[in-house]
């Protein structure tokens with residue numbers, strides 16, 4: 003029997019970030035296939051078993067939608083393991099040969115298939131999922147982690163029928179048919195179980211969702227149904243992690259003479275999420291080649307490698323190491339697409355790192371904030387430890403201000419230790435704390451285990467000679483346990499907390515410290531608790547602890563006399579102008595563009611940078627940074643995919659009702675009145691107040707006047723645009739019609755004044771006749787006003 007190789011794990015090892023790597027196998031290149039063909043051609047070989055149990059799953063049907071889009075429809079008939087007859091999905095026995103289709107429960111540890119009803123694995127003793135049956139495991143719901151199920155189902159109503167920026171991942175077993183032929187049914191079955199288990203675990207780890215089992219692999223989405231602003235990075239992390247896990251599984255199989263390899267492909271683009279069933283099956287329509295191109299990438303990849311399209315590459319550049327594979331001909335794809343091999347994690351970790359590689363724009367408009375931070379630092383240096391949080395909307399410049407500040411501290415020879423919380427941080431707990439501890443001990447990236455052990459031991463001895471017993475714990479925490487050391491006993495978290503408290507106190511006794519926690523809105527629960535310990539520990543020391551985060555994160559450790567908050571507002575007009583001047587230049591052709599960008603981006607420096615970058619990439623701007631020329635007249639600006647994903651992900655974190663209200667408000671306009679909104683969304687006073695409260699708290703909107711009718715305005719023009727455009731045309735049209743009808747009712751005494759607005763909403767709803775009627779009324783009003791005015795001006 004072949005078993006997955008077991009890997010030695012330390013007390014913290016399940017939490018240690020995976021060593022991302024990817025080998026470049028030279029095995030034969032697989033014949034490129036049509037994406038439709040790839041799915042259909044393997045249909046006969048569909049012996050697919052979801053990871054957490056046993057089920058036979060047929061391949062998704064791929065049908066051409068309108069405009070050449072692809073439409074997948076989940077269809078999972080039950081294939082008999084014995085005669086391969088395709089049975090109805092609900093079948094318990096094969097209609098052809100009578101074989102039971104409920105065959106057992108796969109052990110999550112060793113993948114042995116155990117009889118249904120058995121509580122422990124009869125091979126390794128692991129507890130089996132209670133009552134797991136083949137029928138249940140055929141549903142995506144059965145292999146999706148509970149927190150993701152809840153997230154999707156709670157907001158399902160709001161997720162359906164939306165456009166989403168996603169990254170699609172295809173993973174496929176190489177030469178699965180030949181392998182299946184060489185194995186007996188049971189062994190093949192076990193292999194597939196383990197294979198799908200690894201895939202599911204790796205994909206869910208980075209919050210992807212498996213949309214389909216494709217016979218000998220899977221198709222997964224990152225960024226849908228729930229949006230993620232870093233969907234492409236998550237997809238790449240997942241692919242590297244999976245390759246790592248699958249390679250170690252393959253080496254175990256090779257030891258018993260089985261050749262096993264997997265290839266993967268990724269592409270990023272837009273999909274429209276269709277209906278999401280109770281079982282989490284999702285219908286979606288991919289726009290253009292989003293899915294087909296991901297399948298092509300996978301088909302082109304060498305066994306054991308991951309290929310990504312240029313669309314994904316653009317989003318992850320610098321964060322991952324890529325090798326250019328040129329622009330091979332891709333069947334069915336007329337415009338050349340550059341292909342890259344994904345090799346490993348790159349040198350950049352944060353978006354700010356990426357910006358610094360491109361060359362930071364000169365910091366504008368933050369002198370007051372920096373001076374204020376200097377003041378707090380001065381207090382901390384007098385052994386009066388301080389804690390500051392810098393809070394502001396996404397992209398407003400929190401990380402940049404903090405970076406400028408800590409650079410000034412370094413220039414004054416003040417020791418700075420910093421840690422960053424990555425957006426996928428919740429899937430790999432304790433990353434920021436580990437980074438902070440590494441910084442305490444002066445550990446560089448990729449240092450050999452021996453060097454790490456030596457440095458930690460030396461530093462610990464120098465700073466805290468009395469805590470030598472913390473050494474094994476720290477080494478274990480950093481993922482480099484002493485080879486012969488006994489296992490670290492449970493209770494590690496409390497001991498790490500105690501170490502952090504003690505270390506900060508001792509260190510700051512000899513020199514002042516600045517600790518920076520960047521992008522704390524992504525922090526995981528375990529790290530958050532440890533930051534709470536640090537916040538308490540800095541009191542009475544020469545330490546300044548700064549954290550920056552978005553307003554939606556509300557840490558438990560705020561408050562107290564040594565705590566301060568620095569709210570960061572968008573850049574003012576002058577600073578925005580300066581930044582745009584720095585980015586675009588002052589050519590005559592870009593004068594209006596500069597104003598347009600400033601208006602649309604509302605002083606958010608990240609949005610400003612991204613809009614300018616997107617214009618340069620699309621060719622609308624020619625020349626170079628700081629000296630661009632506009633090459634074509636600009637009627638409108640498209641929202642860059644990066645900004646779209648960021649805002650869509652924020653919107654998806656709202657409650658279903660708040661999101662519905664935001665979408666309706668986006669249809670009404672930049673500014674909206676509560677009674678009109680209430681008529682359109684049809685919510686009761688209490689629910690509407692709760693939704694509006696949530697939207698204000700999350701800083702999507704703010705109230706501009708409470709009386710006579712409460713009026714609100716979108717804080718950011720782009721939020722409104724994303725909330726508007728993510729909805730399907732049909733839904734928008736319906737809402738426009740409702741707004742028009744509501745205006746007719748609510749403005750019955752001022753219809754003339756509102757005629758052109760009502761006409762606009764009827765127009766957008768597709769009701770041309772109504773629109774024309776109201777336009778005429780608006781025109782009559784205008785002419786009567788002019789006429790009246792002229793009459794008044796005429797001498798009597």
Ligand SMILES: Nc1ncnc2c1ncn2[C@@H]1O[C@H](COP(=O)(O)OP(=O)(O)OP(=O)(O)O)[C@@H](O)[C@H]1O
Nearest residue numbers: 357363364365366396397398399400401402607608
């Ligand atoms: N005052 C400024 N002057 C010039 N450029 C700025 C300024 N503030 C921010 N930027 C630039 O804008 C981009 C976004 O800034 P930053 O990453 O600091 O935003 P953030 O608020 O931390 O965003 P997030 O909430 O996503 O973490 C960066 O490239 C940064 O260099």
Ligand SMILES: [Mg+2]
Nearest residue numbers: 400401520521
């Ligand atoms: Mg930031």
